[in-house]
Amino acid sequence: xxxxxxxxxxxxxxxxxxxxxxxxxFVDKLVHINRVAKTVKGGRNFQFAALSxxxxxxxxxxxxxxxxxxxxxxxxxxxxxxxxxLVRIPLREGRTLHHDAKGRWGAGKVVLRAAPxxxxxIAGGPMRAVLESLGVQDVVAKSTGSSNxxxxxxxxxxxxxxxxxxxxxxxxRGLKVGDLVERRNDGASAPEAIES
Numbered sequence: 412x413x414x415x416x417x418x419x420x421x422x423x424x425x426x427x428x429x430x431x432x433x434x435x436x437f438v439d440k441l442v443h444i445n446r447v448a449k450t451v452k453g454g455r456n457f458q459f460a461a462l463s464x465x466x467x468x469x470x471x472x473x474x475x476x477x478x479x480x481x482x483x484x485x486x487x488x489x490x491x492x493x494x495x496x497l498v499r500i501p502l503r504e505g506r507t508l509h510h511d512a513k514g515r516w517g518a519g520k521v522v523l524r525a526a527p528x529x530x531x532x533i534a535g536g537p538m539r540a541v542l543e544s545l546g547v548q549d550v551v552a553k554s555t556g557s558s559n560x561x562x563x564x565x566x567x568x569x570x571x572x573x574x575x576x577x578x579x580x581x582x583x584r585g586l587k588v589g590d591l592v593e594r595r596n597d598g599a600s601a602p603e604a605i606e607s
Contacts, residue, residue, distance in 0.1 A: 439465045439490050440540040442474075443560040444482060456480075462537075462560055463489035465497070466544025469505075472571075473497035474541070474564050498568070501576035506548040509577070514570025519562030523570045524551040537563045545571070 443462040448455045459482050466472035473496040477488025503509045508525040515521075521538060526549040532542050534552035537560040542550055554563055581588045 436467050437465050437494065438468055438544050439463055439493065440544055441486060441489075442537045442540050442564065444485070459485040461485040461489040462564070463493050464537075464540045464544045464564070465490060465493035466541075466546065467497075468544065468546035470502050470546060471497045471499050472541060472545040474568065476561075498572065500545060500571045500574055501579070502545075502547065503576075505546070507550055508547065509574055512570040512573045514566040514568070514573070515556075516565035516569055517559075517562045518557035519559060519566040520554070520556040521563065521566045521570055522553045522555070523567070525549075526551050536560065538567050541567045541571075 441461065441463050445460040445462075447458045447460060449458070458478060458480055460476065460478045461482070462474070462476055463486060464472065464474050473493045475489045475492025475494070475496060477485045477490070477492060479485040479488060501509060503525065506528065508523060511522070511524045513520070513522050526533075528549055530549040530551065532539055532547060532550055532552075534542055534550065535554065536558075538552050538554060541564060542552065552567075554566075556566075557563065577588050577591050581591045584591070
């Protein structure tokens with residue numbers, strides 16, 4: 412009997428450790444909480460909407476929204492949805508974007524630009540949360556248009572989804588990566604080594 416209990420508790424510990432490992436690989440950031448009030452006969456009913464970003468800081472990121480009567484529950488729902496909607500974005504040298512990109516969602520417009528080492532993340536608000544969770548270290552970003560966090564995040568994701576690595580472009584064109592990178596460097600005024 413004691414052996415069964417011991418085995419069961421060991422199994423539970425292993426499962427708990429596995430779940431913690433899965434959670435530990437992701438960084439989640441709360442971007443926005445909105446309180447919504449509905450007026451009813453007895454007064455007001457409050458509800459909360461949360462917007463959350465989840466990423467592994469190695470090229471995967473996702474966002475989610477959650478609504479609930481309590482703030483912690485809304486955040487939990489948003490985080491769960493964000494984990495389900497993760498997308499992989501190719502990064503150059505694991506630190507910056509391959510090329511400049513523009514994104515638009517509704518009235519939200521963003522411009523993302525690749526940057527040299529040591530630049531850091533120059534971005535504001537919700538865009539910064541997305542780029543930090545993605546694992547970008549050097550980028551310059553500008554938001555024009557709507558400052559609504561929902562639209563800004565969606566516009567940022569549209570810009571990130573447009574990113575293509577030299578390897579995928581070479582495969583589409585039937586070229587070797589070296590040929591493509593050579594052409595890119597010939598056209599540039601200051602050539603630099605580019606990893607695929």
